[in-house]
Amino acid sequence: MNRIPATGELRRGGSLARNPRSGKSNRVDVLTPSAHHNLEQNFRVFPLHREISPMQQTLILLKPDAVQRRLVGAITGRFESKGLRLAGLKLVHTPRDLAEKHYAVHKGKPFYESLLTFLTSGPTVAMVWEGREAVAVCRNLMGMTDGGKAAPGTIRGDLALSVQNNLVHGSDSPENAAIEIALWFKSEELVKYTITDASWVG
Numbered sequence: 512m513n514r515i516p517a518t519g520e521l522r523r524g525g526s527l528a529r530n531p532r533s534g535k536s537n538r539v540d541v542l543t544p545s546a547h548h549n550l551e552q553n554f555r556v557f558p559l560h561r562e563i564s565p566m567q568q569t570l571i572l573l574k575p576d577a578v579q580r581r582l583v584g585a586i587t588g589r590f591e592s593k594g595l596r597l598a599g600l601k602l603v604h605t606p607r608d609l610a611e612k613h614y615a616v617h618k619g620k621p622f623y624e625s626l627l628t629f630l631t632s633g634p635t636v637a638m639v640w641e642g643r644e645a646v647a648v649c650r651n652l653m654g655m656t657d658g659g660k661a662a663p664g665t666i667r668g669d670l671a672l673s674v675q676n677n678l679v680h681g682s683d684s685p686e687n688a689a690i691e692i693a694l695w696f697k698s699e700e701l702v703k704y705t706i707t708d709a710s711w712v713g
């Protein structure tokens with residue numbers, strides 16, 4: 512009889528696992544990331560909780576064009592359905608000094624003044640999303656800066672055409688994420704809770 516290994520067995524390693532389709536046995540000594548992947552591909556096991564990469568937080572802004580175009584729900588849904596955990600959320604009519612701090616790295620560039628005018632022109636939805644590799648995951652979901660060049664399937668690729676009015680901001684490194692989150696949120700505005708599907712999402 513084919514026996515599907517229990518999660519605990521797999522965590523301990525060294526257990527003999529049998530592929531129910533091929534009938535072949537595989538010895539699982541170390542649960543490397545690729546071993547996790549192979550196991551989940553070949554066996555119907557309870558999803559293993561991966562502890563490979565540290566949890567990260569990232570700042571996501573749905574810029575004023577997203578609000579004005581009524582795309583807040585559609586864009587938020589992309590981050591939510593990916594499996595990230597929402598840790599903070601608010602609607603902000605961005606003051607000029609906050610916009611200047613947020614985009615300080617772009618000061619002096621030809622589009623800087625226009626960018627500040629854009630960001631301060633109406634409400635922005637500020638969010639903190641948390642999860643494994645959250646910074647890179649969100650950047651990948653967003654797509655390239657220029658909406659006209661962003662790949663289909665990404666938020667910008669599907670919903671934006673402009674370079675400036677590209678709907679969404681996402682931190683570009685964990686270090687910048689920490690700085691940006693502190694700019695937009697007080698620590699008490701970030702909410703800690705356990706999300707019930709965490710062991711399924713990984």
Ligand code: IDP
Binds near residue numbers: 656676677679681683
């Ligand atoms: P990112 O949002 O993909 O990280 P950045 O290069 O950091 O892109 O630029 C910040 C924002 O400035 C962009 O999201 C976009 O709104 C705007 N922007 C960037 N490059 C241009 C440009 O060449 N013309 C107009 N606006 C730009």
Ligand code: MG
Binds near residue numbers: 683
């Ligand atoms: Mg950027």
